[in-house]
Amino acid sequence: xxxxxxxxxxxxxxxxxxxxxxxxxxxxxxxxxxxxxxxxxxxxxxxxxxxxxxxxxxxxxxxxxxxxxxxxxxxxxxxxxxxxxxxxxxxxxxxxxxxxxxxxxxxxxxxxxxxxxxxxxxxxxxxxxxxxxxxxxxxxxxxxxxxxxxxxxxxxxxxxxxxxxxxxxxxxxx
Numbered sequence: 001x002x003x004x005x006x007x008x009x010x011x012x013x014x015x016x017x018x019x020x021x022x023x024x025x026x027x028x029x030x031x032x033x034x035x036x037x038x039x040x041x042x043x044x045x046x047x048x049x050x051x052x053x054x055x056x057x058x059x060x061x062x063x064x065x066x067x068x069x070x071x072x073x074x075x076x077x078x079x080x081x082x083x084x085x086x087x088x089x090x091x092x093x094x095x096x097x098x099x100x101x102x103x104x105x106x107x108x109x110x111x112x113x114x115x116x117x118x119x120x121x122x123x124x125x126x127x128x129x130x131x132x133x134x135x136x137x138x139x140x141x142x143x144x145x146x147x148x149x150x151x152x153x154x155x156x157x158x159x160x161x162x163x164x165x166x167x168x169x170x171x172x173x174x
Contacts, residue, residue: 013041015035016037020034020073030054034059036065074159077162083117086100086114087172087174097174101114137167
């Protein structure tokens, strides 16, 4: 099947703008955009992206913005899984998870998820295919699909392990 771009009329240019930031950052206009498409078309649209976001990154041709987002999501999901496991370890070892999270914010354990856990609306959800934690599964599967079909990079075992952590997440009580 031809790509969507290949099926467009010659007088139409397509730009794909993947974004990161979820509803909270969309609401305050601080999204991050990872844009793929023709340089001139992206340049013409940049002012519109800047209304919605603080970071507009033209990655390259069509598909490159989505590639960046898939890899970014892989890192984010890995961090979420690590923080959830760290909280469980803190509890198991008799440490207050809040103390751990506070220390991690100012040390090498800092992550977007851990640093913002109280501001992320879905941060305490358990795994359910219909919620945001369930969307993490879709995002990790997208990463696995991209990496498996596109390169010789060997991250599948690690990614599959992270995916299993996501699927086992229980609601978080802090």
